[in-house]
Amino acid sequence: MGCRDLYSELCSFRNMELAYRKARKNKRYKKASQDFEFNLESNLLRLKHELETFDYKPKPLKTFVIRDPKTRHISASHFRDRVVHHALCNIIQPIFERTFIHDSYANRIGKGTIKAIERFDLFKRKVSQNGRLVNKPNDSNMIVGYVLKADIKHYFDTVDHEILTGLIRHKINDGNVMGLIQKIIDNHAAKCPKKGMPIGNLTSQFFANLCLNELDYFIKHELKARFYIRYVDDFVILHESKVVLELWKRKIEGFLKTLRLDLHPEKSKIFPFHKGTKLLGYKAFYHYKLLKRSNIRTINKRLAKFKELYEKGEMTRGAITKSMESWMAYARHADTYNLRKKLLVGNAVS
Helix, strand or coil: CCCCCHHHHCCCCHHHHHHHHHHCCCCCCHHHHHHHHCCHHHHHHHHHHHHHHCCCCCCEEEEEEECCCCEEEEEEECCCHHHHHHHHHHHHHHHHHHCCCCCCCCCCCCCCCCHHHHHHHHHHHHCCCCCCCCCCCCHHHHHHCCEEEECCCHHHHHEEHHHHHHHHCCCCCHHHHHHHHHHHHHCCCCCCCCEEECCCHHHHHHHHHHHHHHHHHHHHCCCCCEEEECCHHHEEECCCCHHHHHHHHHHHHHHHHHHCCCEEECCEEEEEEHCCEEEEEEEECCCCCCCHHHHHHHHHHHHHHHHHHCCCCCCCCCHHHHHHHHHHHHHCCCCCCHHHHHHHHHHCCC
Protein backbone atom coordinates (compact mmCIF):
# COMPACT_ATOMS: atom_id res chain seq x y z
CA MET A 1 0.00 0.00 0.00
CA GLY A 2 2.52 2.61 -1.16
CA CYS A 3 4.95 3.83 1.50
CA ARG A 4 2.65 3.20 4.44
CA ASP A 5 4.07 1.07 7.22
CA LEU A 6 0.81 -0.60 8.18
CA TYR A 7 2.26 -2.66 10.99
CA SER A 8 3.78 0.38 12.70
CA GLU A 9 0.41 2.12 12.47
CA LEU A 10 -1.26 -0.95 13.91
CA CYS A 11 1.15 -1.07 16.87
CA SER A 12 1.03 2.66 17.64
CA PHE A 13 -0.16 3.57 21.12
CA ARG A 14 -2.82 5.84 19.62
CA ASN A 15 -4.29 2.92 17.65
CA MET A 16 -4.07 0.56 20.61
CA GLU A 17 -5.93 3.06 22.80
CA LEU A 18 -8.64 3.49 20.17
CA ALA A 19 -8.90 -0.29 19.85
CA TYR A 20 -9.37 -0.60 23.60
CA ARG A 21 -12.21 1.94 23.60
CA LYS A 22 -13.97 0.01 20.82
CA ALA A 23 -13.42 -3.35 22.54
CA ARG A 24 -14.95 -2.16 25.80
CA LYS A 25 -18.09 -0.74 24.12
CA ASN A 26 -21.15 -2.33 25.76
CA LYS A 27 -18.76 -4.36 27.91
CA ARG A 28 -17.47 -1.72 30.29
CA TYR A 29 -18.99 -3.39 33.34
CA LYS A 30 -17.76 -6.87 32.45
CA LYS A 31 -15.02 -8.18 34.75
CA ALA A 32 -12.54 -8.78 31.91
CA SER A 33 -12.91 -5.19 30.71
CA GLN A 34 -12.58 -3.79 34.23
CA ASP A 35 -9.49 -5.91 34.95
CA PHE A 36 -7.82 -4.62 31.79
CA GLU A 37 -8.80 -1.02 32.59
CA PHE A 38 -7.43 -1.24 36.14
CA ASN A 39 -3.87 -1.05 34.72
CA LEU A 40 -4.85 0.32 31.33
CA GLU A 41 -1.66 2.06 30.26
CA SER A 42 0.53 -0.81 31.44
CA ASN A 43 -1.64 -3.40 29.67
CA LEU A 44 -1.69 -1.43 26.42
CA LEU A 45 2.08 -0.92 26.50
CA ARG A 46 2.62 -4.64 27.18
CA LEU A 47 0.36 -5.57 24.27
CA LYS A 48 2.08 -3.02 22.05
CA HIS A 49 5.50 -4.46 22.97
CA GLU A 50 4.36 -8.05 22.27
CA LEU A 51 3.13 -7.03 18.83
CA GLU A 52 6.29 -5.06 18.01
CA THR A 53 8.57 -7.93 19.06
CA PHE A 54 6.32 -10.54 17.39
CA ASP A 55 5.87 -12.32 20.74
CA TYR A 56 2.09 -11.85 20.75
CA LYS A 57 0.14 -15.09 21.04
CA PRO A 58 -3.67 -15.12 21.26
CA LYS A 59 -5.18 -16.99 24.17
CA PRO A 60 -7.39 -20.05 23.53
CA LEU A 61 -10.98 -19.24 22.63
CA LYS A 62 -13.80 -19.98 25.04
CA THR A 63 -16.67 -21.71 23.24
CA PHE A 64 -20.27 -21.78 24.41
CA VAL A 65 -23.67 -22.51 22.88
CA ILE A 66 -26.50 -20.02 22.44
CA ARG A 67 -30.00 -20.60 21.10
CA ASP A 68 -31.56 -17.51 19.51
CA PRO A 69 -33.56 -19.52 18.39
CA LYS A 70 -31.22 -21.70 16.30
CA THR A 71 -28.30 -23.30 18.07
CA ARG A 72 -24.95 -21.68 17.42
CA HIS A 73 -21.48 -22.29 18.82
CA ILE A 74 -19.97 -18.93 19.77
CA SER A 75 -16.24 -18.58 20.37
CA ALA A 76 -15.29 -15.73 22.68
CA SER A 77 -11.80 -14.26 22.61
CA HIS A 78 -9.97 -13.02 25.70
CA PHE A 79 -10.42 -9.26 26.18
CA ARG A 80 -6.80 -8.45 25.33
CA ASP A 81 -7.21 -10.38 22.06
CA ARG A 82 -10.34 -8.40 21.24
CA VAL A 83 -8.23 -5.25 21.61
CA VAL A 84 -5.79 -6.67 19.04
CA HIS A 85 -8.68 -7.55 16.70
CA HIS A 86 -9.89 -3.95 16.82
CA ALA A 87 -6.35 -2.65 16.34
CA LEU A 88 -6.02 -4.78 13.20
CA CYS A 89 -9.43 -3.84 11.79
CA ASN A 90 -8.82 -0.13 12.47
CA ILE A 91 -5.96 -0.33 9.97
CA ILE A 92 -7.09 -2.77 7.30
CA GLN A 93 -10.86 -2.31 7.19
CA PRO A 94 -10.74 1.16 5.54
CA ILE A 95 -8.52 -0.33 2.79
CA PHE A 96 -11.17 -2.91 1.89
CA GLU A 97 -14.27 -0.88 2.73
CA ARG A 98 -14.04 1.17 -0.46
CA THR A 99 -14.18 -2.04 -2.51
CA PHE A 100 -17.41 -3.32 -0.88
CA ILE A 101 -20.67 -2.89 -2.77
CA HIS A 102 -23.41 -0.62 -1.44
CA ASP A 103 -25.83 -3.48 -0.74
CA SER A 104 -23.66 -5.46 1.67
CA TYR A 105 -25.24 -4.68 5.05
CA ALA A 106 -23.53 -6.64 7.83
CA ASN A 107 -20.93 -5.21 10.22
CA ARG A 108 -20.51 -1.91 8.40
CA ILE A 109 -20.99 1.63 9.61
CA GLY A 110 -24.30 3.07 8.46
CA LYS A 111 -25.68 -0.31 7.42
CA GLY A 112 -27.39 -3.05 9.49
CA THR A 113 -30.59 -5.09 9.46
CA ILE A 114 -33.04 -2.17 9.32
CA LYS A 115 -31.27 -0.60 6.33
CA ALA A 116 -31.29 -3.98 4.58
CA ILE A 117 -35.03 -4.40 5.17
CA GLU A 118 -35.72 -0.88 3.89
CA ARG A 119 -33.71 -1.66 0.77
CA PHE A 120 -35.67 -4.88 0.28
CA ASP A 121 -38.93 -2.89 0.44
CA LEU A 122 -37.60 -0.48 -2.20
CA PHE A 123 -36.47 -3.30 -4.50
CA LYS A 124 -39.76 -5.19 -4.41
CA ARG A 125 -41.59 -1.99 -5.39
CA LYS A 126 -39.20 -1.43 -8.27
CA VAL A 127 -39.47 -5.01 -9.54
CA SER A 128 -43.28 -4.87 -9.53
CA GLN A 129 -43.46 -1.24 -10.72
CA ASN A 130 -45.11 -0.23 -7.44
CA GLY A 131 -47.53 -3.13 -7.61
CA ARG A 132 -48.79 -2.40 -11.10
CA LEU A 133 -47.57 -5.76 -12.42
CA VAL A 134 -50.17 -8.30 -11.29
CA ASN A 135 -51.21 -11.72 -12.50
CA LYS A 136 -54.89 -10.84 -12.19
CA PRO A 137 -56.54 -7.39 -12.25
CA ASN A 138 -57.36 -6.00 -8.77
CA ASP A 139 -55.57 -8.87 -7.05
CA SER A 140 -52.77 -7.26 -5.00
CA ASN A 141 -51.89 -10.61 -3.42
CA MET A 142 -50.66 -11.86 -6.79
CA ILE A 143 -48.22 -9.07 -7.58
CA VAL A 144 -45.64 -10.21 -10.12
CA GLY A 145 -42.17 -10.75 -8.73
CA TYR A 146 -39.92 -13.42 -7.22
CA VAL A 147 -37.20 -13.62 -4.60
CA LEU A 148 -34.22 -15.95 -4.57
CA LYS A 149 -33.55 -16.32 -0.84
CA ALA A 150 -30.21 -18.06 -0.33
CA ASP A 151 -27.77 -19.06 2.37
CA ILE A 152 -24.19 -20.38 2.30
CA LYS A 153 -24.03 -23.87 3.82
CA HIS A 154 -22.13 -23.85 7.16
CA TYR A 155 -20.35 -20.70 6.04
CA PHE A 156 -18.21 -19.93 9.10
CA ASP A 157 -17.16 -23.58 9.39
CA THR A 158 -16.14 -23.90 5.74
CA VAL A 159 -14.31 -20.67 4.86
CA ASP A 160 -11.08 -21.79 3.21
CA HIS A 161 -7.99 -20.24 4.83
CA GLU A 162 -5.91 -20.37 1.65
CA ILE A 163 -8.53 -18.51 -0.37
CA LEU A 164 -9.17 -16.01 2.44
CA THR A 165 -5.50 -15.09 2.93
CA GLY A 166 -5.05 -14.91 -0.84
CA LEU A 167 -7.84 -12.33 -1.06
CA ILE A 168 -6.31 -10.33 1.79
CA ARG A 169 -2.88 -10.30 0.09
CA HIS A 170 -4.43 -8.63 -2.96
CA LYS A 171 -4.58 -5.45 -0.87
CA ILE A 172 -2.15 -6.03 2.03
CA ASN A 173 1.50 -6.52 1.13
CA ASP A 174 2.84 -5.97 4.65
CA GLY A 175 4.30 -9.30 5.80
CA ASN A 176 4.05 -8.42 9.49
CA VAL A 177 0.33 -7.62 9.20
CA MET A 178 -0.20 -10.86 7.31
CA GLY A 179 1.67 -12.74 10.03
CA LEU A 180 -0.67 -11.34 12.68
CA ILE A 181 -3.70 -12.19 10.55
CA GLN A 182 -2.43 -15.76 10.19
CA LYS A 183 -2.07 -16.08 13.98
CA ILE A 184 -5.67 -14.93 14.46
CA ILE A 185 -7.01 -17.25 11.75
CA ASP A 186 -5.08 -20.23 13.13
CA ASN A 187 -6.31 -19.65 16.69
CA HIS A 188 -9.44 -21.71 16.10
CA ALA A 189 -9.99 -25.43 16.59
CA ALA A 190 -11.77 -25.98 13.28
CA LYS A 191 -13.61 -29.18 12.36
CA CYS A 192 -11.57 -29.38 9.16
CA PRO A 193 -7.89 -28.37 8.90
CA LYS A 194 -7.29 -24.97 7.28
CA LYS A 195 -10.98 -24.18 7.23
CA GLY A 196 -13.39 -22.18 9.36
CA MET A 197 -13.58 -19.05 11.47
CA PRO A 198 -15.00 -18.62 14.99
CA ILE A 199 -18.43 -16.98 15.18
CA GLY A 200 -18.14 -14.07 17.59
CA ASN A 201 -14.81 -12.54 16.63
CA LEU A 202 -14.73 -9.06 15.11
CA THR A 203 -12.12 -10.28 12.65
CA SER A 204 -14.37 -13.17 11.57
CA GLN A 205 -17.16 -10.72 10.78
CA PHE A 206 -14.81 -8.60 8.71
CA PHE A 207 -13.24 -11.59 6.91
CA ALA A 208 -16.74 -12.92 6.14
CA ASN A 209 -17.55 -9.73 4.24
CA LEU A 210 -14.19 -9.73 2.52
CA CYS A 211 -14.52 -13.30 1.23
CA LEU A 212 -18.12 -12.90 0.03
CA ASN A 213 -17.30 -9.59 -1.64
CA GLU A 214 -16.17 -11.87 -4.48
CA LEU A 215 -19.71 -13.25 -4.68
CA ASP A 216 -21.10 -9.69 -4.62
CA TYR A 217 -19.03 -8.74 -7.65
CA PHE A 218 -20.01 -11.89 -9.51
CA ILE A 219 -23.72 -11.28 -8.94
CA LYS A 220 -23.61 -7.55 -9.65
CA HIS A 221 -21.13 -7.46 -12.56
CA GLU A 222 -21.30 -10.90 -14.17
CA LEU A 223 -24.98 -11.71 -13.71
CA LYS A 224 -25.94 -8.01 -13.87
CA ALA A 225 -28.45 -8.47 -11.05
CA ARG A 226 -29.84 -5.07 -10.11
CA PHE A 227 -31.78 -6.00 -6.99
CA TYR A 228 -29.37 -7.87 -4.72
CA ILE A 229 -28.87 -7.62 -0.94
CA ARG A 230 -26.43 -9.54 1.27
CA TYR A 231 -26.18 -9.76 5.05
CA VAL A 232 -23.17 -11.93 5.99
CA ASP A 233 -23.92 -15.30 4.29
CA ASP A 234 -27.64 -14.66 3.71
CA PHE A 235 -28.60 -12.97 0.47
CA VAL A 236 -31.62 -12.21 -1.70
CA ILE A 237 -32.06 -11.37 -5.37
CA LEU A 238 -35.35 -9.98 -6.64
CA HIS A 239 -36.56 -10.26 -10.24
CA GLU A 240 -39.84 -10.35 -12.16
CA SER A 241 -38.90 -13.67 -13.78
CA LYS A 242 -38.63 -16.96 -11.90
CA VAL A 243 -36.82 -18.49 -14.90
CA VAL A 244 -34.05 -15.87 -14.68
CA LEU A 245 -33.61 -16.50 -10.95
CA GLU A 246 -33.40 -20.25 -11.51
CA LEU A 247 -30.65 -19.69 -14.08
CA TRP A 248 -28.79 -17.31 -11.77
CA LYS A 249 -29.07 -19.76 -8.88
CA ARG A 250 -27.29 -22.45 -10.92
CA LYS A 251 -24.56 -19.99 -11.95
CA ILE A 252 -24.09 -18.85 -8.34
CA GLU A 253 -23.71 -22.48 -7.24
CA GLY A 254 -20.96 -22.87 -9.84
CA PHE A 255 -19.19 -19.68 -8.81
CA LEU A 256 -19.24 -20.60 -5.11
CA LYS A 257 -17.33 -23.78 -5.97
CA THR A 258 -14.38 -21.54 -6.95
CA LEU A 259 -14.42 -20.24 -3.34
CA ARG A 260 -14.83 -23.83 -2.05
CA LEU A 261 -18.29 -22.96 -0.68
CA ASP A 262 -21.79 -24.33 -1.30
CA LEU A 263 -25.33 -23.00 -1.24
CA HIS A 264 -27.48 -24.48 1.50
CA PRO A 265 -29.86 -26.84 -0.37
CA GLU A 266 -32.83 -26.41 2.01
CA LYS A 267 -32.39 -22.68 2.64
CA SER A 268 -31.82 -21.53 -0.95
CA LYS A 269 -35.13 -21.32 -2.77
CA ILE A 270 -37.23 -19.06 -4.99
CA PHE A 271 -40.52 -17.61 -3.73
CA PRO A 272 -43.19 -15.38 -5.31
CA PHE A 273 -43.72 -12.05 -3.52
CA HIS A 274 -47.15 -13.03 -2.20
CA LYS A 275 -45.68 -16.00 -0.27
CA GLY A 276 -43.52 -13.72 1.83
CA THR A 277 -39.77 -13.80 2.36
CA LYS A 278 -38.02 -14.69 5.63
CA LEU A 279 -35.30 -12.11 6.00
CA LEU A 280 -33.29 -11.04 9.06
CA GLY A 281 -35.92 -12.03 11.62
CA TYR A 282 -38.92 -10.75 9.65
CA LYS A 283 -41.30 -12.35 7.20
CA ALA A 284 -41.73 -9.68 4.54
CA PHE A 285 -44.83 -9.69 2.35
CA TYR A 286 -45.51 -7.11 -0.32
CA HIS A 287 -47.69 -4.76 1.77
CA TYR A 288 -46.61 -5.62 5.30
CA LYS A 289 -44.05 -7.39 7.49
CA LEU A 290 -44.39 -9.76 10.43
CA LEU A 291 -41.85 -10.90 12.98
CA LYS A 292 -40.86 -14.55 12.71
CA ARG A 293 -42.56 -16.70 15.32
CA SER A 294 -39.19 -17.83 16.64
CA ASN A 295 -38.33 -14.19 17.26
CA ILE A 296 -41.50 -13.71 19.31
CA ARG A 297 -40.78 -16.85 21.36
CA THR A 298 -37.27 -15.59 22.11
CA ILE A 299 -38.44 -12.18 23.36
CA ASN A 300 -41.17 -13.78 25.49
CA LYS A 301 -38.54 -15.95 27.20
CA ARG A 302 -36.27 -12.94 27.68
CA LEU A 303 -39.05 -10.86 29.27
CA ALA A 304 -40.02 -13.71 31.58
CA LYS A 305 -36.37 -13.97 32.69
CA PHE A 306 -36.18 -10.21 33.27
CA LYS A 307 -39.32 -10.34 35.38
CA GLU A 308 -37.86 -13.18 37.47
CA LEU A 309 -34.61 -11.26 38.04
CA TYR A 310 -36.56 -8.10 38.94
CA GLU A 311 -38.63 -9.94 41.55
CA LYS A 312 -35.41 -11.30 43.07
CA GLY A 313 -33.96 -7.79 43.20
CA GLU A 314 -31.22 -8.72 40.72
CA MET A 315 -32.37 -6.40 37.93
CA THR A 316 -33.81 -2.88 38.01
CA ARG A 317 -36.77 -1.56 36.04
CA GLY A 318 -34.38 0.82 34.26
CA ALA A 319 -32.10 -2.03 33.23
CA ILE A 320 -35.08 -3.94 31.80
CA THR A 321 -36.23 -0.88 29.84
CA LYS A 322 -32.74 -0.33 28.44
CA SER A 323 -32.39 -3.98 27.44
CA MET A 324 -35.73 -3.86 25.63
CA GLU A 325 -35.19 -0.59 23.76
CA SER A 326 -33.21 -2.03 20.85
CA TRP A 327 -35.63 -4.94 20.39
CA MET A 328 -38.63 -2.61 20.42
CA ALA A 329 -36.97 -0.38 17.82
CA TYR A 330 -36.36 -3.45 15.69
CA ALA A 331 -39.94 -4.70 16.14
CA ARG A 332 -41.42 -1.33 15.13
CA HIS A 333 -40.30 -1.96 11.56
CA ALA A 334 -42.89 -4.75 11.30
CA ASP A 335 -46.65 -4.65 11.86
CA THR A 336 -46.32 -5.27 15.60
CA TYR A 337 -48.25 -2.55 17.45
CA ASN A 338 -50.62 -5.00 19.15
CA LEU A 339 -47.82 -7.49 19.77
CA ARG A 340 -45.61 -4.90 21.46
CA LYS A 341 -48.49 -3.67 23.60
CA LYS A 342 -49.38 -7.22 24.61
CA LEU A 343 -45.78 -8.07 25.50
CA LEU A 344 -45.30 -5.00 27.64
CA VAL A 345 -48.60 -5.37 29.48
CA GLY A 346 -48.30 -9.13 29.94
CA ASN A 347 -44.75 -8.90 31.31
CA ALA A 348 -45.02 -5.64 33.20
CA VAL A 349 -43.17 -5.44 36.51
CA SER A 350 -44.84 -3.76 39.46
